Amino acid sequence: MRLKDKVALITGAGSGIGRQAALLFSREGAAVLVVDVNDAGGNETVAMVKQAGGRAAYCHADVSKAGDCQGMVAAAEKNFGRLNVLFNNAGIMHAKDDDAISTDEAVWDLTLDINAKGVFLGCKYGIPALRRAGGGSVINTASFVARLGAATPQIAYTASKGAVLAMTRELAVIHARQNIRVNALSPGPLKTELLMSFLDTEAKKQRRLVHVPMGRFGEAEEIARAALFLASDESSYITGTEFLVDGGLTAAYVTPE
Numbered sequence: 737m738r739l740k741d742k743v744a745l746i747t748g749a750g751s752g753i754g755r756q757a758a759l760l761f762s763r764e765g766a767a768v769l770v771v772d773v774n775d776a777g778g779n780e781t782v783a784m785v786k787q788a789g790g791r792a793a794y795c796h797a798d799v800s801k802a803g804d805c806q807g808m809v810a811a812a813e814k815n816f817g818r819l820n821v822l823f824n825n826a827g828i829m830h831a832k833d834d835d836a837i838s839t840d841e842a843v844w845d846l847t848l849d850i851n852a853k854g855v856f857l858g859c860k861y862g863i864p865a866l867r868r869a870g871g872g873s874v875i876n877t878a879s880f881v882a883r884l885g886a887a888t889p890q891i892a893y894t895a896s897k898g899a900v901l902a903m904t905r906e907l908a909v910i911h912a913r914q915n916i917r918v919n920a921l922s923p924g925p926l927k928t929e930l931l932m933s934f935l936d937t938e939a940k941k942q943r944r945l946v947h948v949p950m951g952r953f954g955e956a957e958e959i960a961r962a963a964l965f966l967a968s969d970e971s972s973y974i975t976g977t978e979f980l981v982d983g984g985l986t987a988a989y990v991t992p993e
């Protein structure tokens with residue numbers, strides 16, 4: 737088992753990547769604190785983990801709120817005794833996120849609050865818990881859009897993920913000698929609720945796929961497998977990096993026939 741006796745906190749675990757990571761991490765021996773604002777989804781993830789014989793508990797927390805982030809870290813330590821893995825994965829892609837001219841300030845603020853400040857707050861309260869446990873691994877979900885101009889504009893989302901990458905590098909350097917590794921995980925376009933509701937027409941989907949050499953959307957489970965590697969001691973000399981899991985998207989200039 738690759739996460740035997742570890743305790744993992746996963747934000748946004750009521751759906752998509754977070755849910756698949758909760759299932760996989762628990763299969764590999766971790767106890768998982770499932771965090772979300774969607775209580776039905778979060779509780780369903782916990783039920784799925786338990787049904788598979790794993791250990792999990794649910795905590796409602798909005799990652800853009802300091803008190804909630806403090807509460808989720810306390811819940812991990814209260815339920816399972818410590819925290820070893822912090823997966824800051826929750827994020828939104830707002831339906832009205834567009835180019836700079838047409839995106840409302842409120843959409844910008846909400847997106848940056850959840851996607852960027854949420855990672856900061858997760859670390860603000862989670863890193864002291866990792867230190868109490870003698871060290872650990874932090875994984876921050878970024879995105880390929882932090883590196884490339886996206887074909888479908890989403891200015892706030894893109895900016896928020898750039899912030900996640902920059903924060904990850906600084907966190908990694910600052911906490912390296914405390915036995916804490918911090919890495920970013922950048923998925924390519926995935927077949928999850930988040931992207932499929934944003935790319936809401938077949939034409940938009942195909943426009944995105946033009947750029948993916950593999951010619952398909954990724955699955956949440958494929959990202960969870962990469963997260964497992966970063967969470968486990970197998971990645972013990974890896975910190976401050978960006979793990980791209982994108983079907984070749986960022987390597988491509990033109991897509992092969």
Ligand code: NAD
Binds near residue numbers: 773774797826925
């Ligand atoms: P998803 O929508 O399936 O899951 C995101 C989860 O986060 C949901 O359960 C949602 O309720 C939760 N959430 C939203 N706001 C929250 C908040 N304020 N506090 C706590 N939880 C909150 O999406 P996903 O595809 O699994 O996305 C997970 C992460 O991956 C996000 O950070 C997203 O930006 C990133 N990502 C996704 C894609 C993609 O194509 N789907 C690509 C690159 C990066």
